[in-house]
Amino acid sequence: xxxxxxxxxIGLLGPSRVGKTSLVSSLFRDGQRLLxxxxxxxxxxxxxxxxxxxxxxxxLDSLVQSRRFTPGALAANHTTVSFELLLDPGSAExxxxxxxxxxRLLDFPGxxxxxxxxxxxxxxxxxxxxxxxxxxxxxxxxxxxTVLMEAVTAPQRGxxxxxxDTYDVGQVARRWARSRAERPDSPALVLFVPxxxxxxxxDNGGRHDRADELFDRFxxxxxxxxxxxxxxxxxxxxxxxxxxxxGCVERMSGRWVPDEDTHxxxxxxxxxxxxxxxxxxxVEDVLIALCKTLLAARKTAEEQHVLxxxxxxxxxxGLAERDRGLVGNFFRLVDELATDAYGQDRVLDFVDRxxxxxxxxxxxxxxxxTSEVRAADRLDGAHQRAxxxxxxxxxxxxxxxxxxxxxxxxxxxxxxxH
Amino acid sequence: MRVHVMTxxxxxxxxxxxxxxxxxxxxxxxxxxVTNLQLPSLLVESDRAGWRLYxxxxxxxxxxxxxxxxxxxxxxxxxxxxxxxxxxxxPALVHRWxxxxxxxxxxxxxxxxxxxxxxxxxxxWRAEAGDETRRLVARxxxxxxxxxxxxxxxxxxxxxxxxxxxxxxxxxxSRAAFAHRVGELLRGARGRAVVANYCLEPDVHDGLAGYPxxxxxxxxxxxxxxxxxxxxxxxxxxxxxxxxxxxxSRLPEPEPTAVAxxxxxxxxxxSALLVGVLLLIGLLTIW
Numbered sequence: 001x002x003x004x005x006x007x008x009x010i011g012l013l014g015p016s017r018v019g020k021t022s023l024v025s026s027l028f029r030d031g032q033r034l035l036x037x038x039x040x041x042x043x044x045x046x047x048x049x050x051x052x053x054x055x056x057x058x059x060l061d062s063l064v065q066s067r068r069f070t071p072g073a074l075a076a077n078h079t080t081v082s083f084e085l086l087l088d089p090g091s092a093e094x095x096x097x098x099x100x101x102x103x104r105l106l107d108f109p110g111x112x113x114x115x116x117x118x119x120x121x122x123x124x125x126x127x128x129x130x131x132x133x134x135x136x137x138x139x140x141x142x143x144x145x146t147v148l149m150e151a152v153t154a155p156q157r158g159x160x161x162x163x164x165d166t167y168d169v170g171q172v173a174r175r176w177a178r179s180r181a182e183r184p185d186s187p188a189l190v191l192f193v194p195x196x197x198x199x200x201x202x203d204n205g206g207r208h209d210r211a212d213e214l215f216d217r218f219x220x221x222x223x224x225x226x227x228x229x230x231x232x233x234x235x236x237x238x239x240x241x242x243x244x245x246x247g248c249v250e251r252m253s254g255r256w257v258p259d260e261d262t263h264x265x266x267x268x269x270x271x272x273x274x275x276x277x278x279x280x281x282x283v284e285d286v287l288i289a290l291c292k293t294l295l296a297a298r299k300t301a302e303e304q305h306v307l308x309x310x311x312x313x314x315x316x317x318g319l320a321e322r323d324r325g326l327v328g329n330f331f332r333l334v335d336e337l338a339t340d341a342y343g344q345d346r347v348l349d350f351v352d353r354x355x356x357x358x359x360x361x362x363x364x365x366x367x368x369x370t371s372e373v374r375a376a377d378r379l380d381g382a383h384q385r386a387x388x389x390x391x392x393x394x395x396x397x398x399x400x401x402x403x404x405x406x407x408x409x410x411x412x413x414x415x416x417x418h
Numbered sequence: 419m420r421v422h423v424m425t426x427x428x429x430x431x432x433x434x435x436x437x438x439x440x441x442x443x444x445x446x447x448x449x450x451x452v453t454n455l456q457l458p459s460l461l462v463e464s465d466r467a468g469w470r471l472y473x474x475x476x477x478x479x480x481x482x483x484x485x486x487x488x489x490x491x492x493x494x495x496x497x498x499x500x501x502x503x504x505x506x507x508x509p510a511l512v513h514r515w516x517x518x519x520x521x522x523x524x525x526x527x528x529x530x531x532x533x534x535x536x537x538x539x540x541x542x543w544r545a546e547a548g549d550e551t552r553r554l555v556a557r558x559x560x561x562x563x564x565x566x567x568x569x570x571x572x573x574x575x576x577x578x579x580x581x582x583x584x585x586x587x588x589x590x591x592s593r594a595a596f597a598h599r600v601g602e603l604l605r606g607a608r609g610r611a612v613v614a615n616y617c618l619e620p621d622v623h624d625g626l627a628g629y630p631x632x633x634x635x636x637x638x639x640x641x642x643x644x645x646x647x648x649x650x651x652x653x654x655x656x657x658x659x660x661x662x663x664x665x666x667s668r669l670p671e672p673e674p675t676a677v678a679x680x681x682x683x684x685x686x687x688x689s690a691l692l693v694g695v696l697l698l699i700g701l702l703t704i705w
Contacts, residue, residue: 015430015431016430016431016433016483017430017483017484017486047616047628048451048454048616051454051457051615051616052454052457055454055457076426076433076434076482076486076487076488077433077434077456078424078426078433078434078455078456078474078489078491079434079447079455079456081454081456109433109434110431110433111430111431111432111433112433113431114431117429117431117432117433119435119436119440119544121435121436121440121444122433122435163430165431259429259430259483260427260428260429260430260432260541261429261430261431261432262429262430262431265430265483265484267483267484267485268484330696331693334693361691363693366693
């Protein structure tokens, strides 16, 4: 059987207003540009994703052009939204169904993480979201860098875990890791993605380099989450991948204001730099990590498929060319003569349309050999196509294996690893 | 008429929830394949059980945590023949809301004024599902719709006589016809009226083939507003085919059929008969 595209589910795990939708939008928006030299393309795989991505891009552009950017100004979700992006390592669009890797992400209102703030009407929806996250191959955990970095006083620092809801994030992450531990042969990747990092890195137009401070604060606040994952599934790869979601903004001001749920919350205001053009940074690292992991997994699946198709094709050829006995071999000879005279298609079409007549005449074995040869040819074709896909994937996987992460990427469990 | 309103609270984690009692069934989720319910969507159903309307979002003037924009989701449900006079104002609300310029902003301002600006009240209403909350929510809705103009511009002649039609959401004539259809549904006509943000103009020409939730049942009256994409629909509604498939404006494409050339079948039958005779001779020889 021909494999269709492979679908990987990617769990997004973050609290309310952290920037889950914006991160997906950045992946989509910058992905095409960043991957253009890799032979891989990324595109929306359904109308729902296309519409949502377009709306998000328009809203973002409008805010950037207004020169003052408030991170939370984009509308919040009130229900779940499924995104499907297609990573296509094939070269032509018409091969996408066979070679593509669909990435499905499920966005949800982050407040649902906290059971105390989940209405009974949303319990069923949350149950579906949690199920999706737990069975995902990859877990993406967006982290609001401004909340980590702008907490100065003791009450502010005390509010940080509440604002980022690290307890509930940790609970779900632990369940995800347990699920991964039960599938040691499947991919297991966690990407911690600090977002809104523009003011803390000096490599994308920023004035200050506070990268080490951001990393230290992340490890301090997310320590329990890291331990939970590492404790449940040792084989999980974890990466810290900071992203400038916009790239063209600078934090102008910010204040901690009272909040009913978290005591305090941070409200930052950003000024758009002189050139109001998006300069997303760090997304390439996210894409490299995703491609490395998922393409390798796809390659493993494809190798298994190549073996299976080879066995099927060999068995079908053996069946077609077997010794059929005197009568069977006589019919085979007639089949070959008829196929030479009229072609395989016409003979099989005739047999299909005249089955009952042939049976009535005692000629039911007429066409048997041709039909079996056709089946063997098809399986041979499937095997050849599987080999071709594997060859394509080999090239792309090799390409990504050779790509290195930017200096921003670190292993959260160790010192700088990449 | 039962009024349900969903919005978010002032706290960081207070996601969207109904103020007071939620509708018994989230029937609007059946349309998730045709519209993103968080982007402008309007769904009206009318059947023997009554009518239901989902309208979202109404953009409020207040902002939430971190400056997030706040929308309001409106769900109305009722029985046909309900003497509630405010039911007759719903088509005008729909018509104003469909206007992307001044109309929708006016609806937003009106509902922002009718519903409390302070997050404390919203927090309380979210938590209390009693009669008092239901009464206050209904009062807020009635205040808002009574503030808005009650009149819908007349539909262009013939626009609403077809049972199934579609138009572009930015076409004024289509919007007016749509609002009138909503009024008919609320007054007892059977069918549906849908603003679907995933559907584009070519989908209408293709008979909504990719959207079974809109295409079935094929004979059910449907008024549909879709996103403008190639200007092929113009300003006024166009008739949708009653049966599924290609729109009548396009000739059906003939199905490709594999037909064996004349004579091939006959020759094969003769060959088969000869084979039969030869086989018979062969078998007799063996015996």
